[in-house]
Amino acid sequence: MTMNVSVTVNETRHDVSGVEPRLLLSDFLRDTLGLTGTHVGCEHGVCGACTVLMDGHSVRACLTLAVQANGSEITTVEGLGTPETLNVLQTQFREHHGLQCGFCTPGMLMTGMDLLRKYPLATDEEIREGLSGNLCRCTGYQNIVAAIRSAAAISREHA
């Protein structure tokens, strides 16, 4: 059994036929569409590396079937900014050295985008709670928290 999936990824529409229902959204993005910015870590919803936005809300791409994304709008890390024009959150990650090996970074950024939209992020405790579903094995989180704190402050200034 295969199905058709019509999905808008980073504002580009894709109509893909022959999709097996058991194909995960993470594998669909990486292998079918070639968007390898979405990283695959644990593949059971613990590490957060594969987090993408689905209709504006962060989701684990490894806990979503590709066929479930039919008709939705997906944003991956490739949709945030370009190397020349990073978005606000990406800029703050660079400023605060919020990444080392970079493996968790796409998930951190996508989670950060959703956090900035939904929560005031007035305290570090709130930022740390918000990031609790994303694992980083390099940074000790300090600089990731600093980057998001700074992005939240910039968002408040421009609000």
Place this chain on the structure above:
Amino acid sequence: MKPARFEYFAPTTLDAAVQALAAANGEGKLLAGGQSLLPLLNFRMARPAVLVDLNGIRELSFIELRGDSVLIGALTRHREIEHSPLIAARLPVMSAAMRHVAHLAIRNRGTIGGSLSHADPAAELPMLAMFYGASLMVQGPAGRRAIAAKEFFVDALTNCLGPDDIVVEIEFPILQHDGWAFEEVARRFGDFALASIAISIRRGLSGIEDARVAVMGVADTPLRLEAVEKQICEGKVDGRTPERFSEWVTSSVTPNSDLHASAEYRKHLLGQLAKRAMGTALALKG
């Protein structure tokens, strides 16, 4: 591919979902938010022949006030409950507990019907169902029936549903109380609880008139502590009330030791959380 092969149905009505599940002859699984089922599929620990995806059934997603209860559709996402003004006003303990439910991306996708059906003994929604004395409306091929939360949770990760049953909505009676608290400790914020307590009270002229207490992480299912509720209402209220409450709570549970915490530690933790929760609940009423 990670999961084993399955037939996939995505009905848009509840009736079609009931039919598809029944047609699977016990080999079918319901897919709601997928935040517990997908890991099982990815590990191939679950290999259902048929997956019935409920996400297209709009009629299962709602939060509404009906009489003295709040009704929540089974497909309502944790995020929607967390940010609902109606829940904040009428079910404040639930509102406070929701930020402890897993992590942001999981709350965006996970559903109340899915969490209750999964019946994890250390998950917030099953505990809240026990706490509020919720009633689960279930639909199968023979029609609808209501199941009380205390009947629904049979054991760890085990509910009383038949293979063809679908949880459609959950009724939470509103407590006419004036003090409440929710406390939880997990190894990492958003993880399953090591210990947690929910309390709600109504103060009268001579003490506490009505009380509700539920705990989790300390048994194979979440527990409502009705004997403790009685003790609260019989005793006087003074500076030592939180301490006495803590003793009543800890002496009524017998947790198990596991990888995450010893029985003694869980009991100690629950006692500390109980003391804090009673202090908060009493302070809410000036």
